[in-house]
């Protein structure tokens with residue numbers, strides 16, 4: 001059963017999760033963080049950057065693995081998750097860029113890239129703390145409804161609702177890629193601690209499905225119920241259907 005923490009606002013959520021990550025790194029200076037993109041984790045990264053600046057915590061050995069990447073964006077595109085992770089996480093936190101990994105979304109050799117990513121996570125000893133958002137469709141990472149609970153890193157097709165939601169980061173929906181490479185649900189479940197965040201009323205149904213609904217591949221977020229150490233951090237609006 002997930003521990004559900006209802007916080008007053010996104011800043012409080014960010015502070016709470018940042019404190020947990022600071023504690024983790026304090027005890028394990030080469031901790032492995034599972035990094036999510038999207039708007040939801042940004043308060044965590046901001047609070048964490050502030051904590052690191054205040055405390056002088058040594059993060060030079062911290063490692064990171066992003067959940068997913070678009071397939072086929074030109075290298076260096078500002079909305080590629082490689083660019084986003086660099087801009088929102090690596091630079092503000094002062095992490096070593098070579099220790100922070102994002103799946104390789106170049107179409108050529110993509111199957112090899114998926115297998116390589118799985119191997120890299122394994123060789124790092126697995127993810128200590130995985131930050132998760134949840135999509136309106138219930139997706140975690142880019143595991144859209146229908147994804148197997150045992151899935152590993154692979155190429156997926158994005159659903160139309162997800163492309164519409166993510167069009168806000170692009171000039172038009174036509175620029176949103178059709179495909180992605182994402183850690184599988186099985187990959188995500190291998191992390192030692194899952195921290196799922198959600199804010200706002202639009203996420204309430206996906207949060208309720210994840211926390212209380214039947215465990216089903218039509219709601220990928222419900223996979224968190226298969227994990228023994230899960231913390232769900234939500235505001236009142238996102239908790240409304242619990």
Ligand code: GLP
Pocket residue numbers: 036037038039040041067068132133134135136140141142162166
């Ligand atoms: C994105 C990401 C997910 C993220 C989700 C929610 O497309 N691939 O990792 O959790 O959709 O996004 P947001 O946090 O912006 O609502």
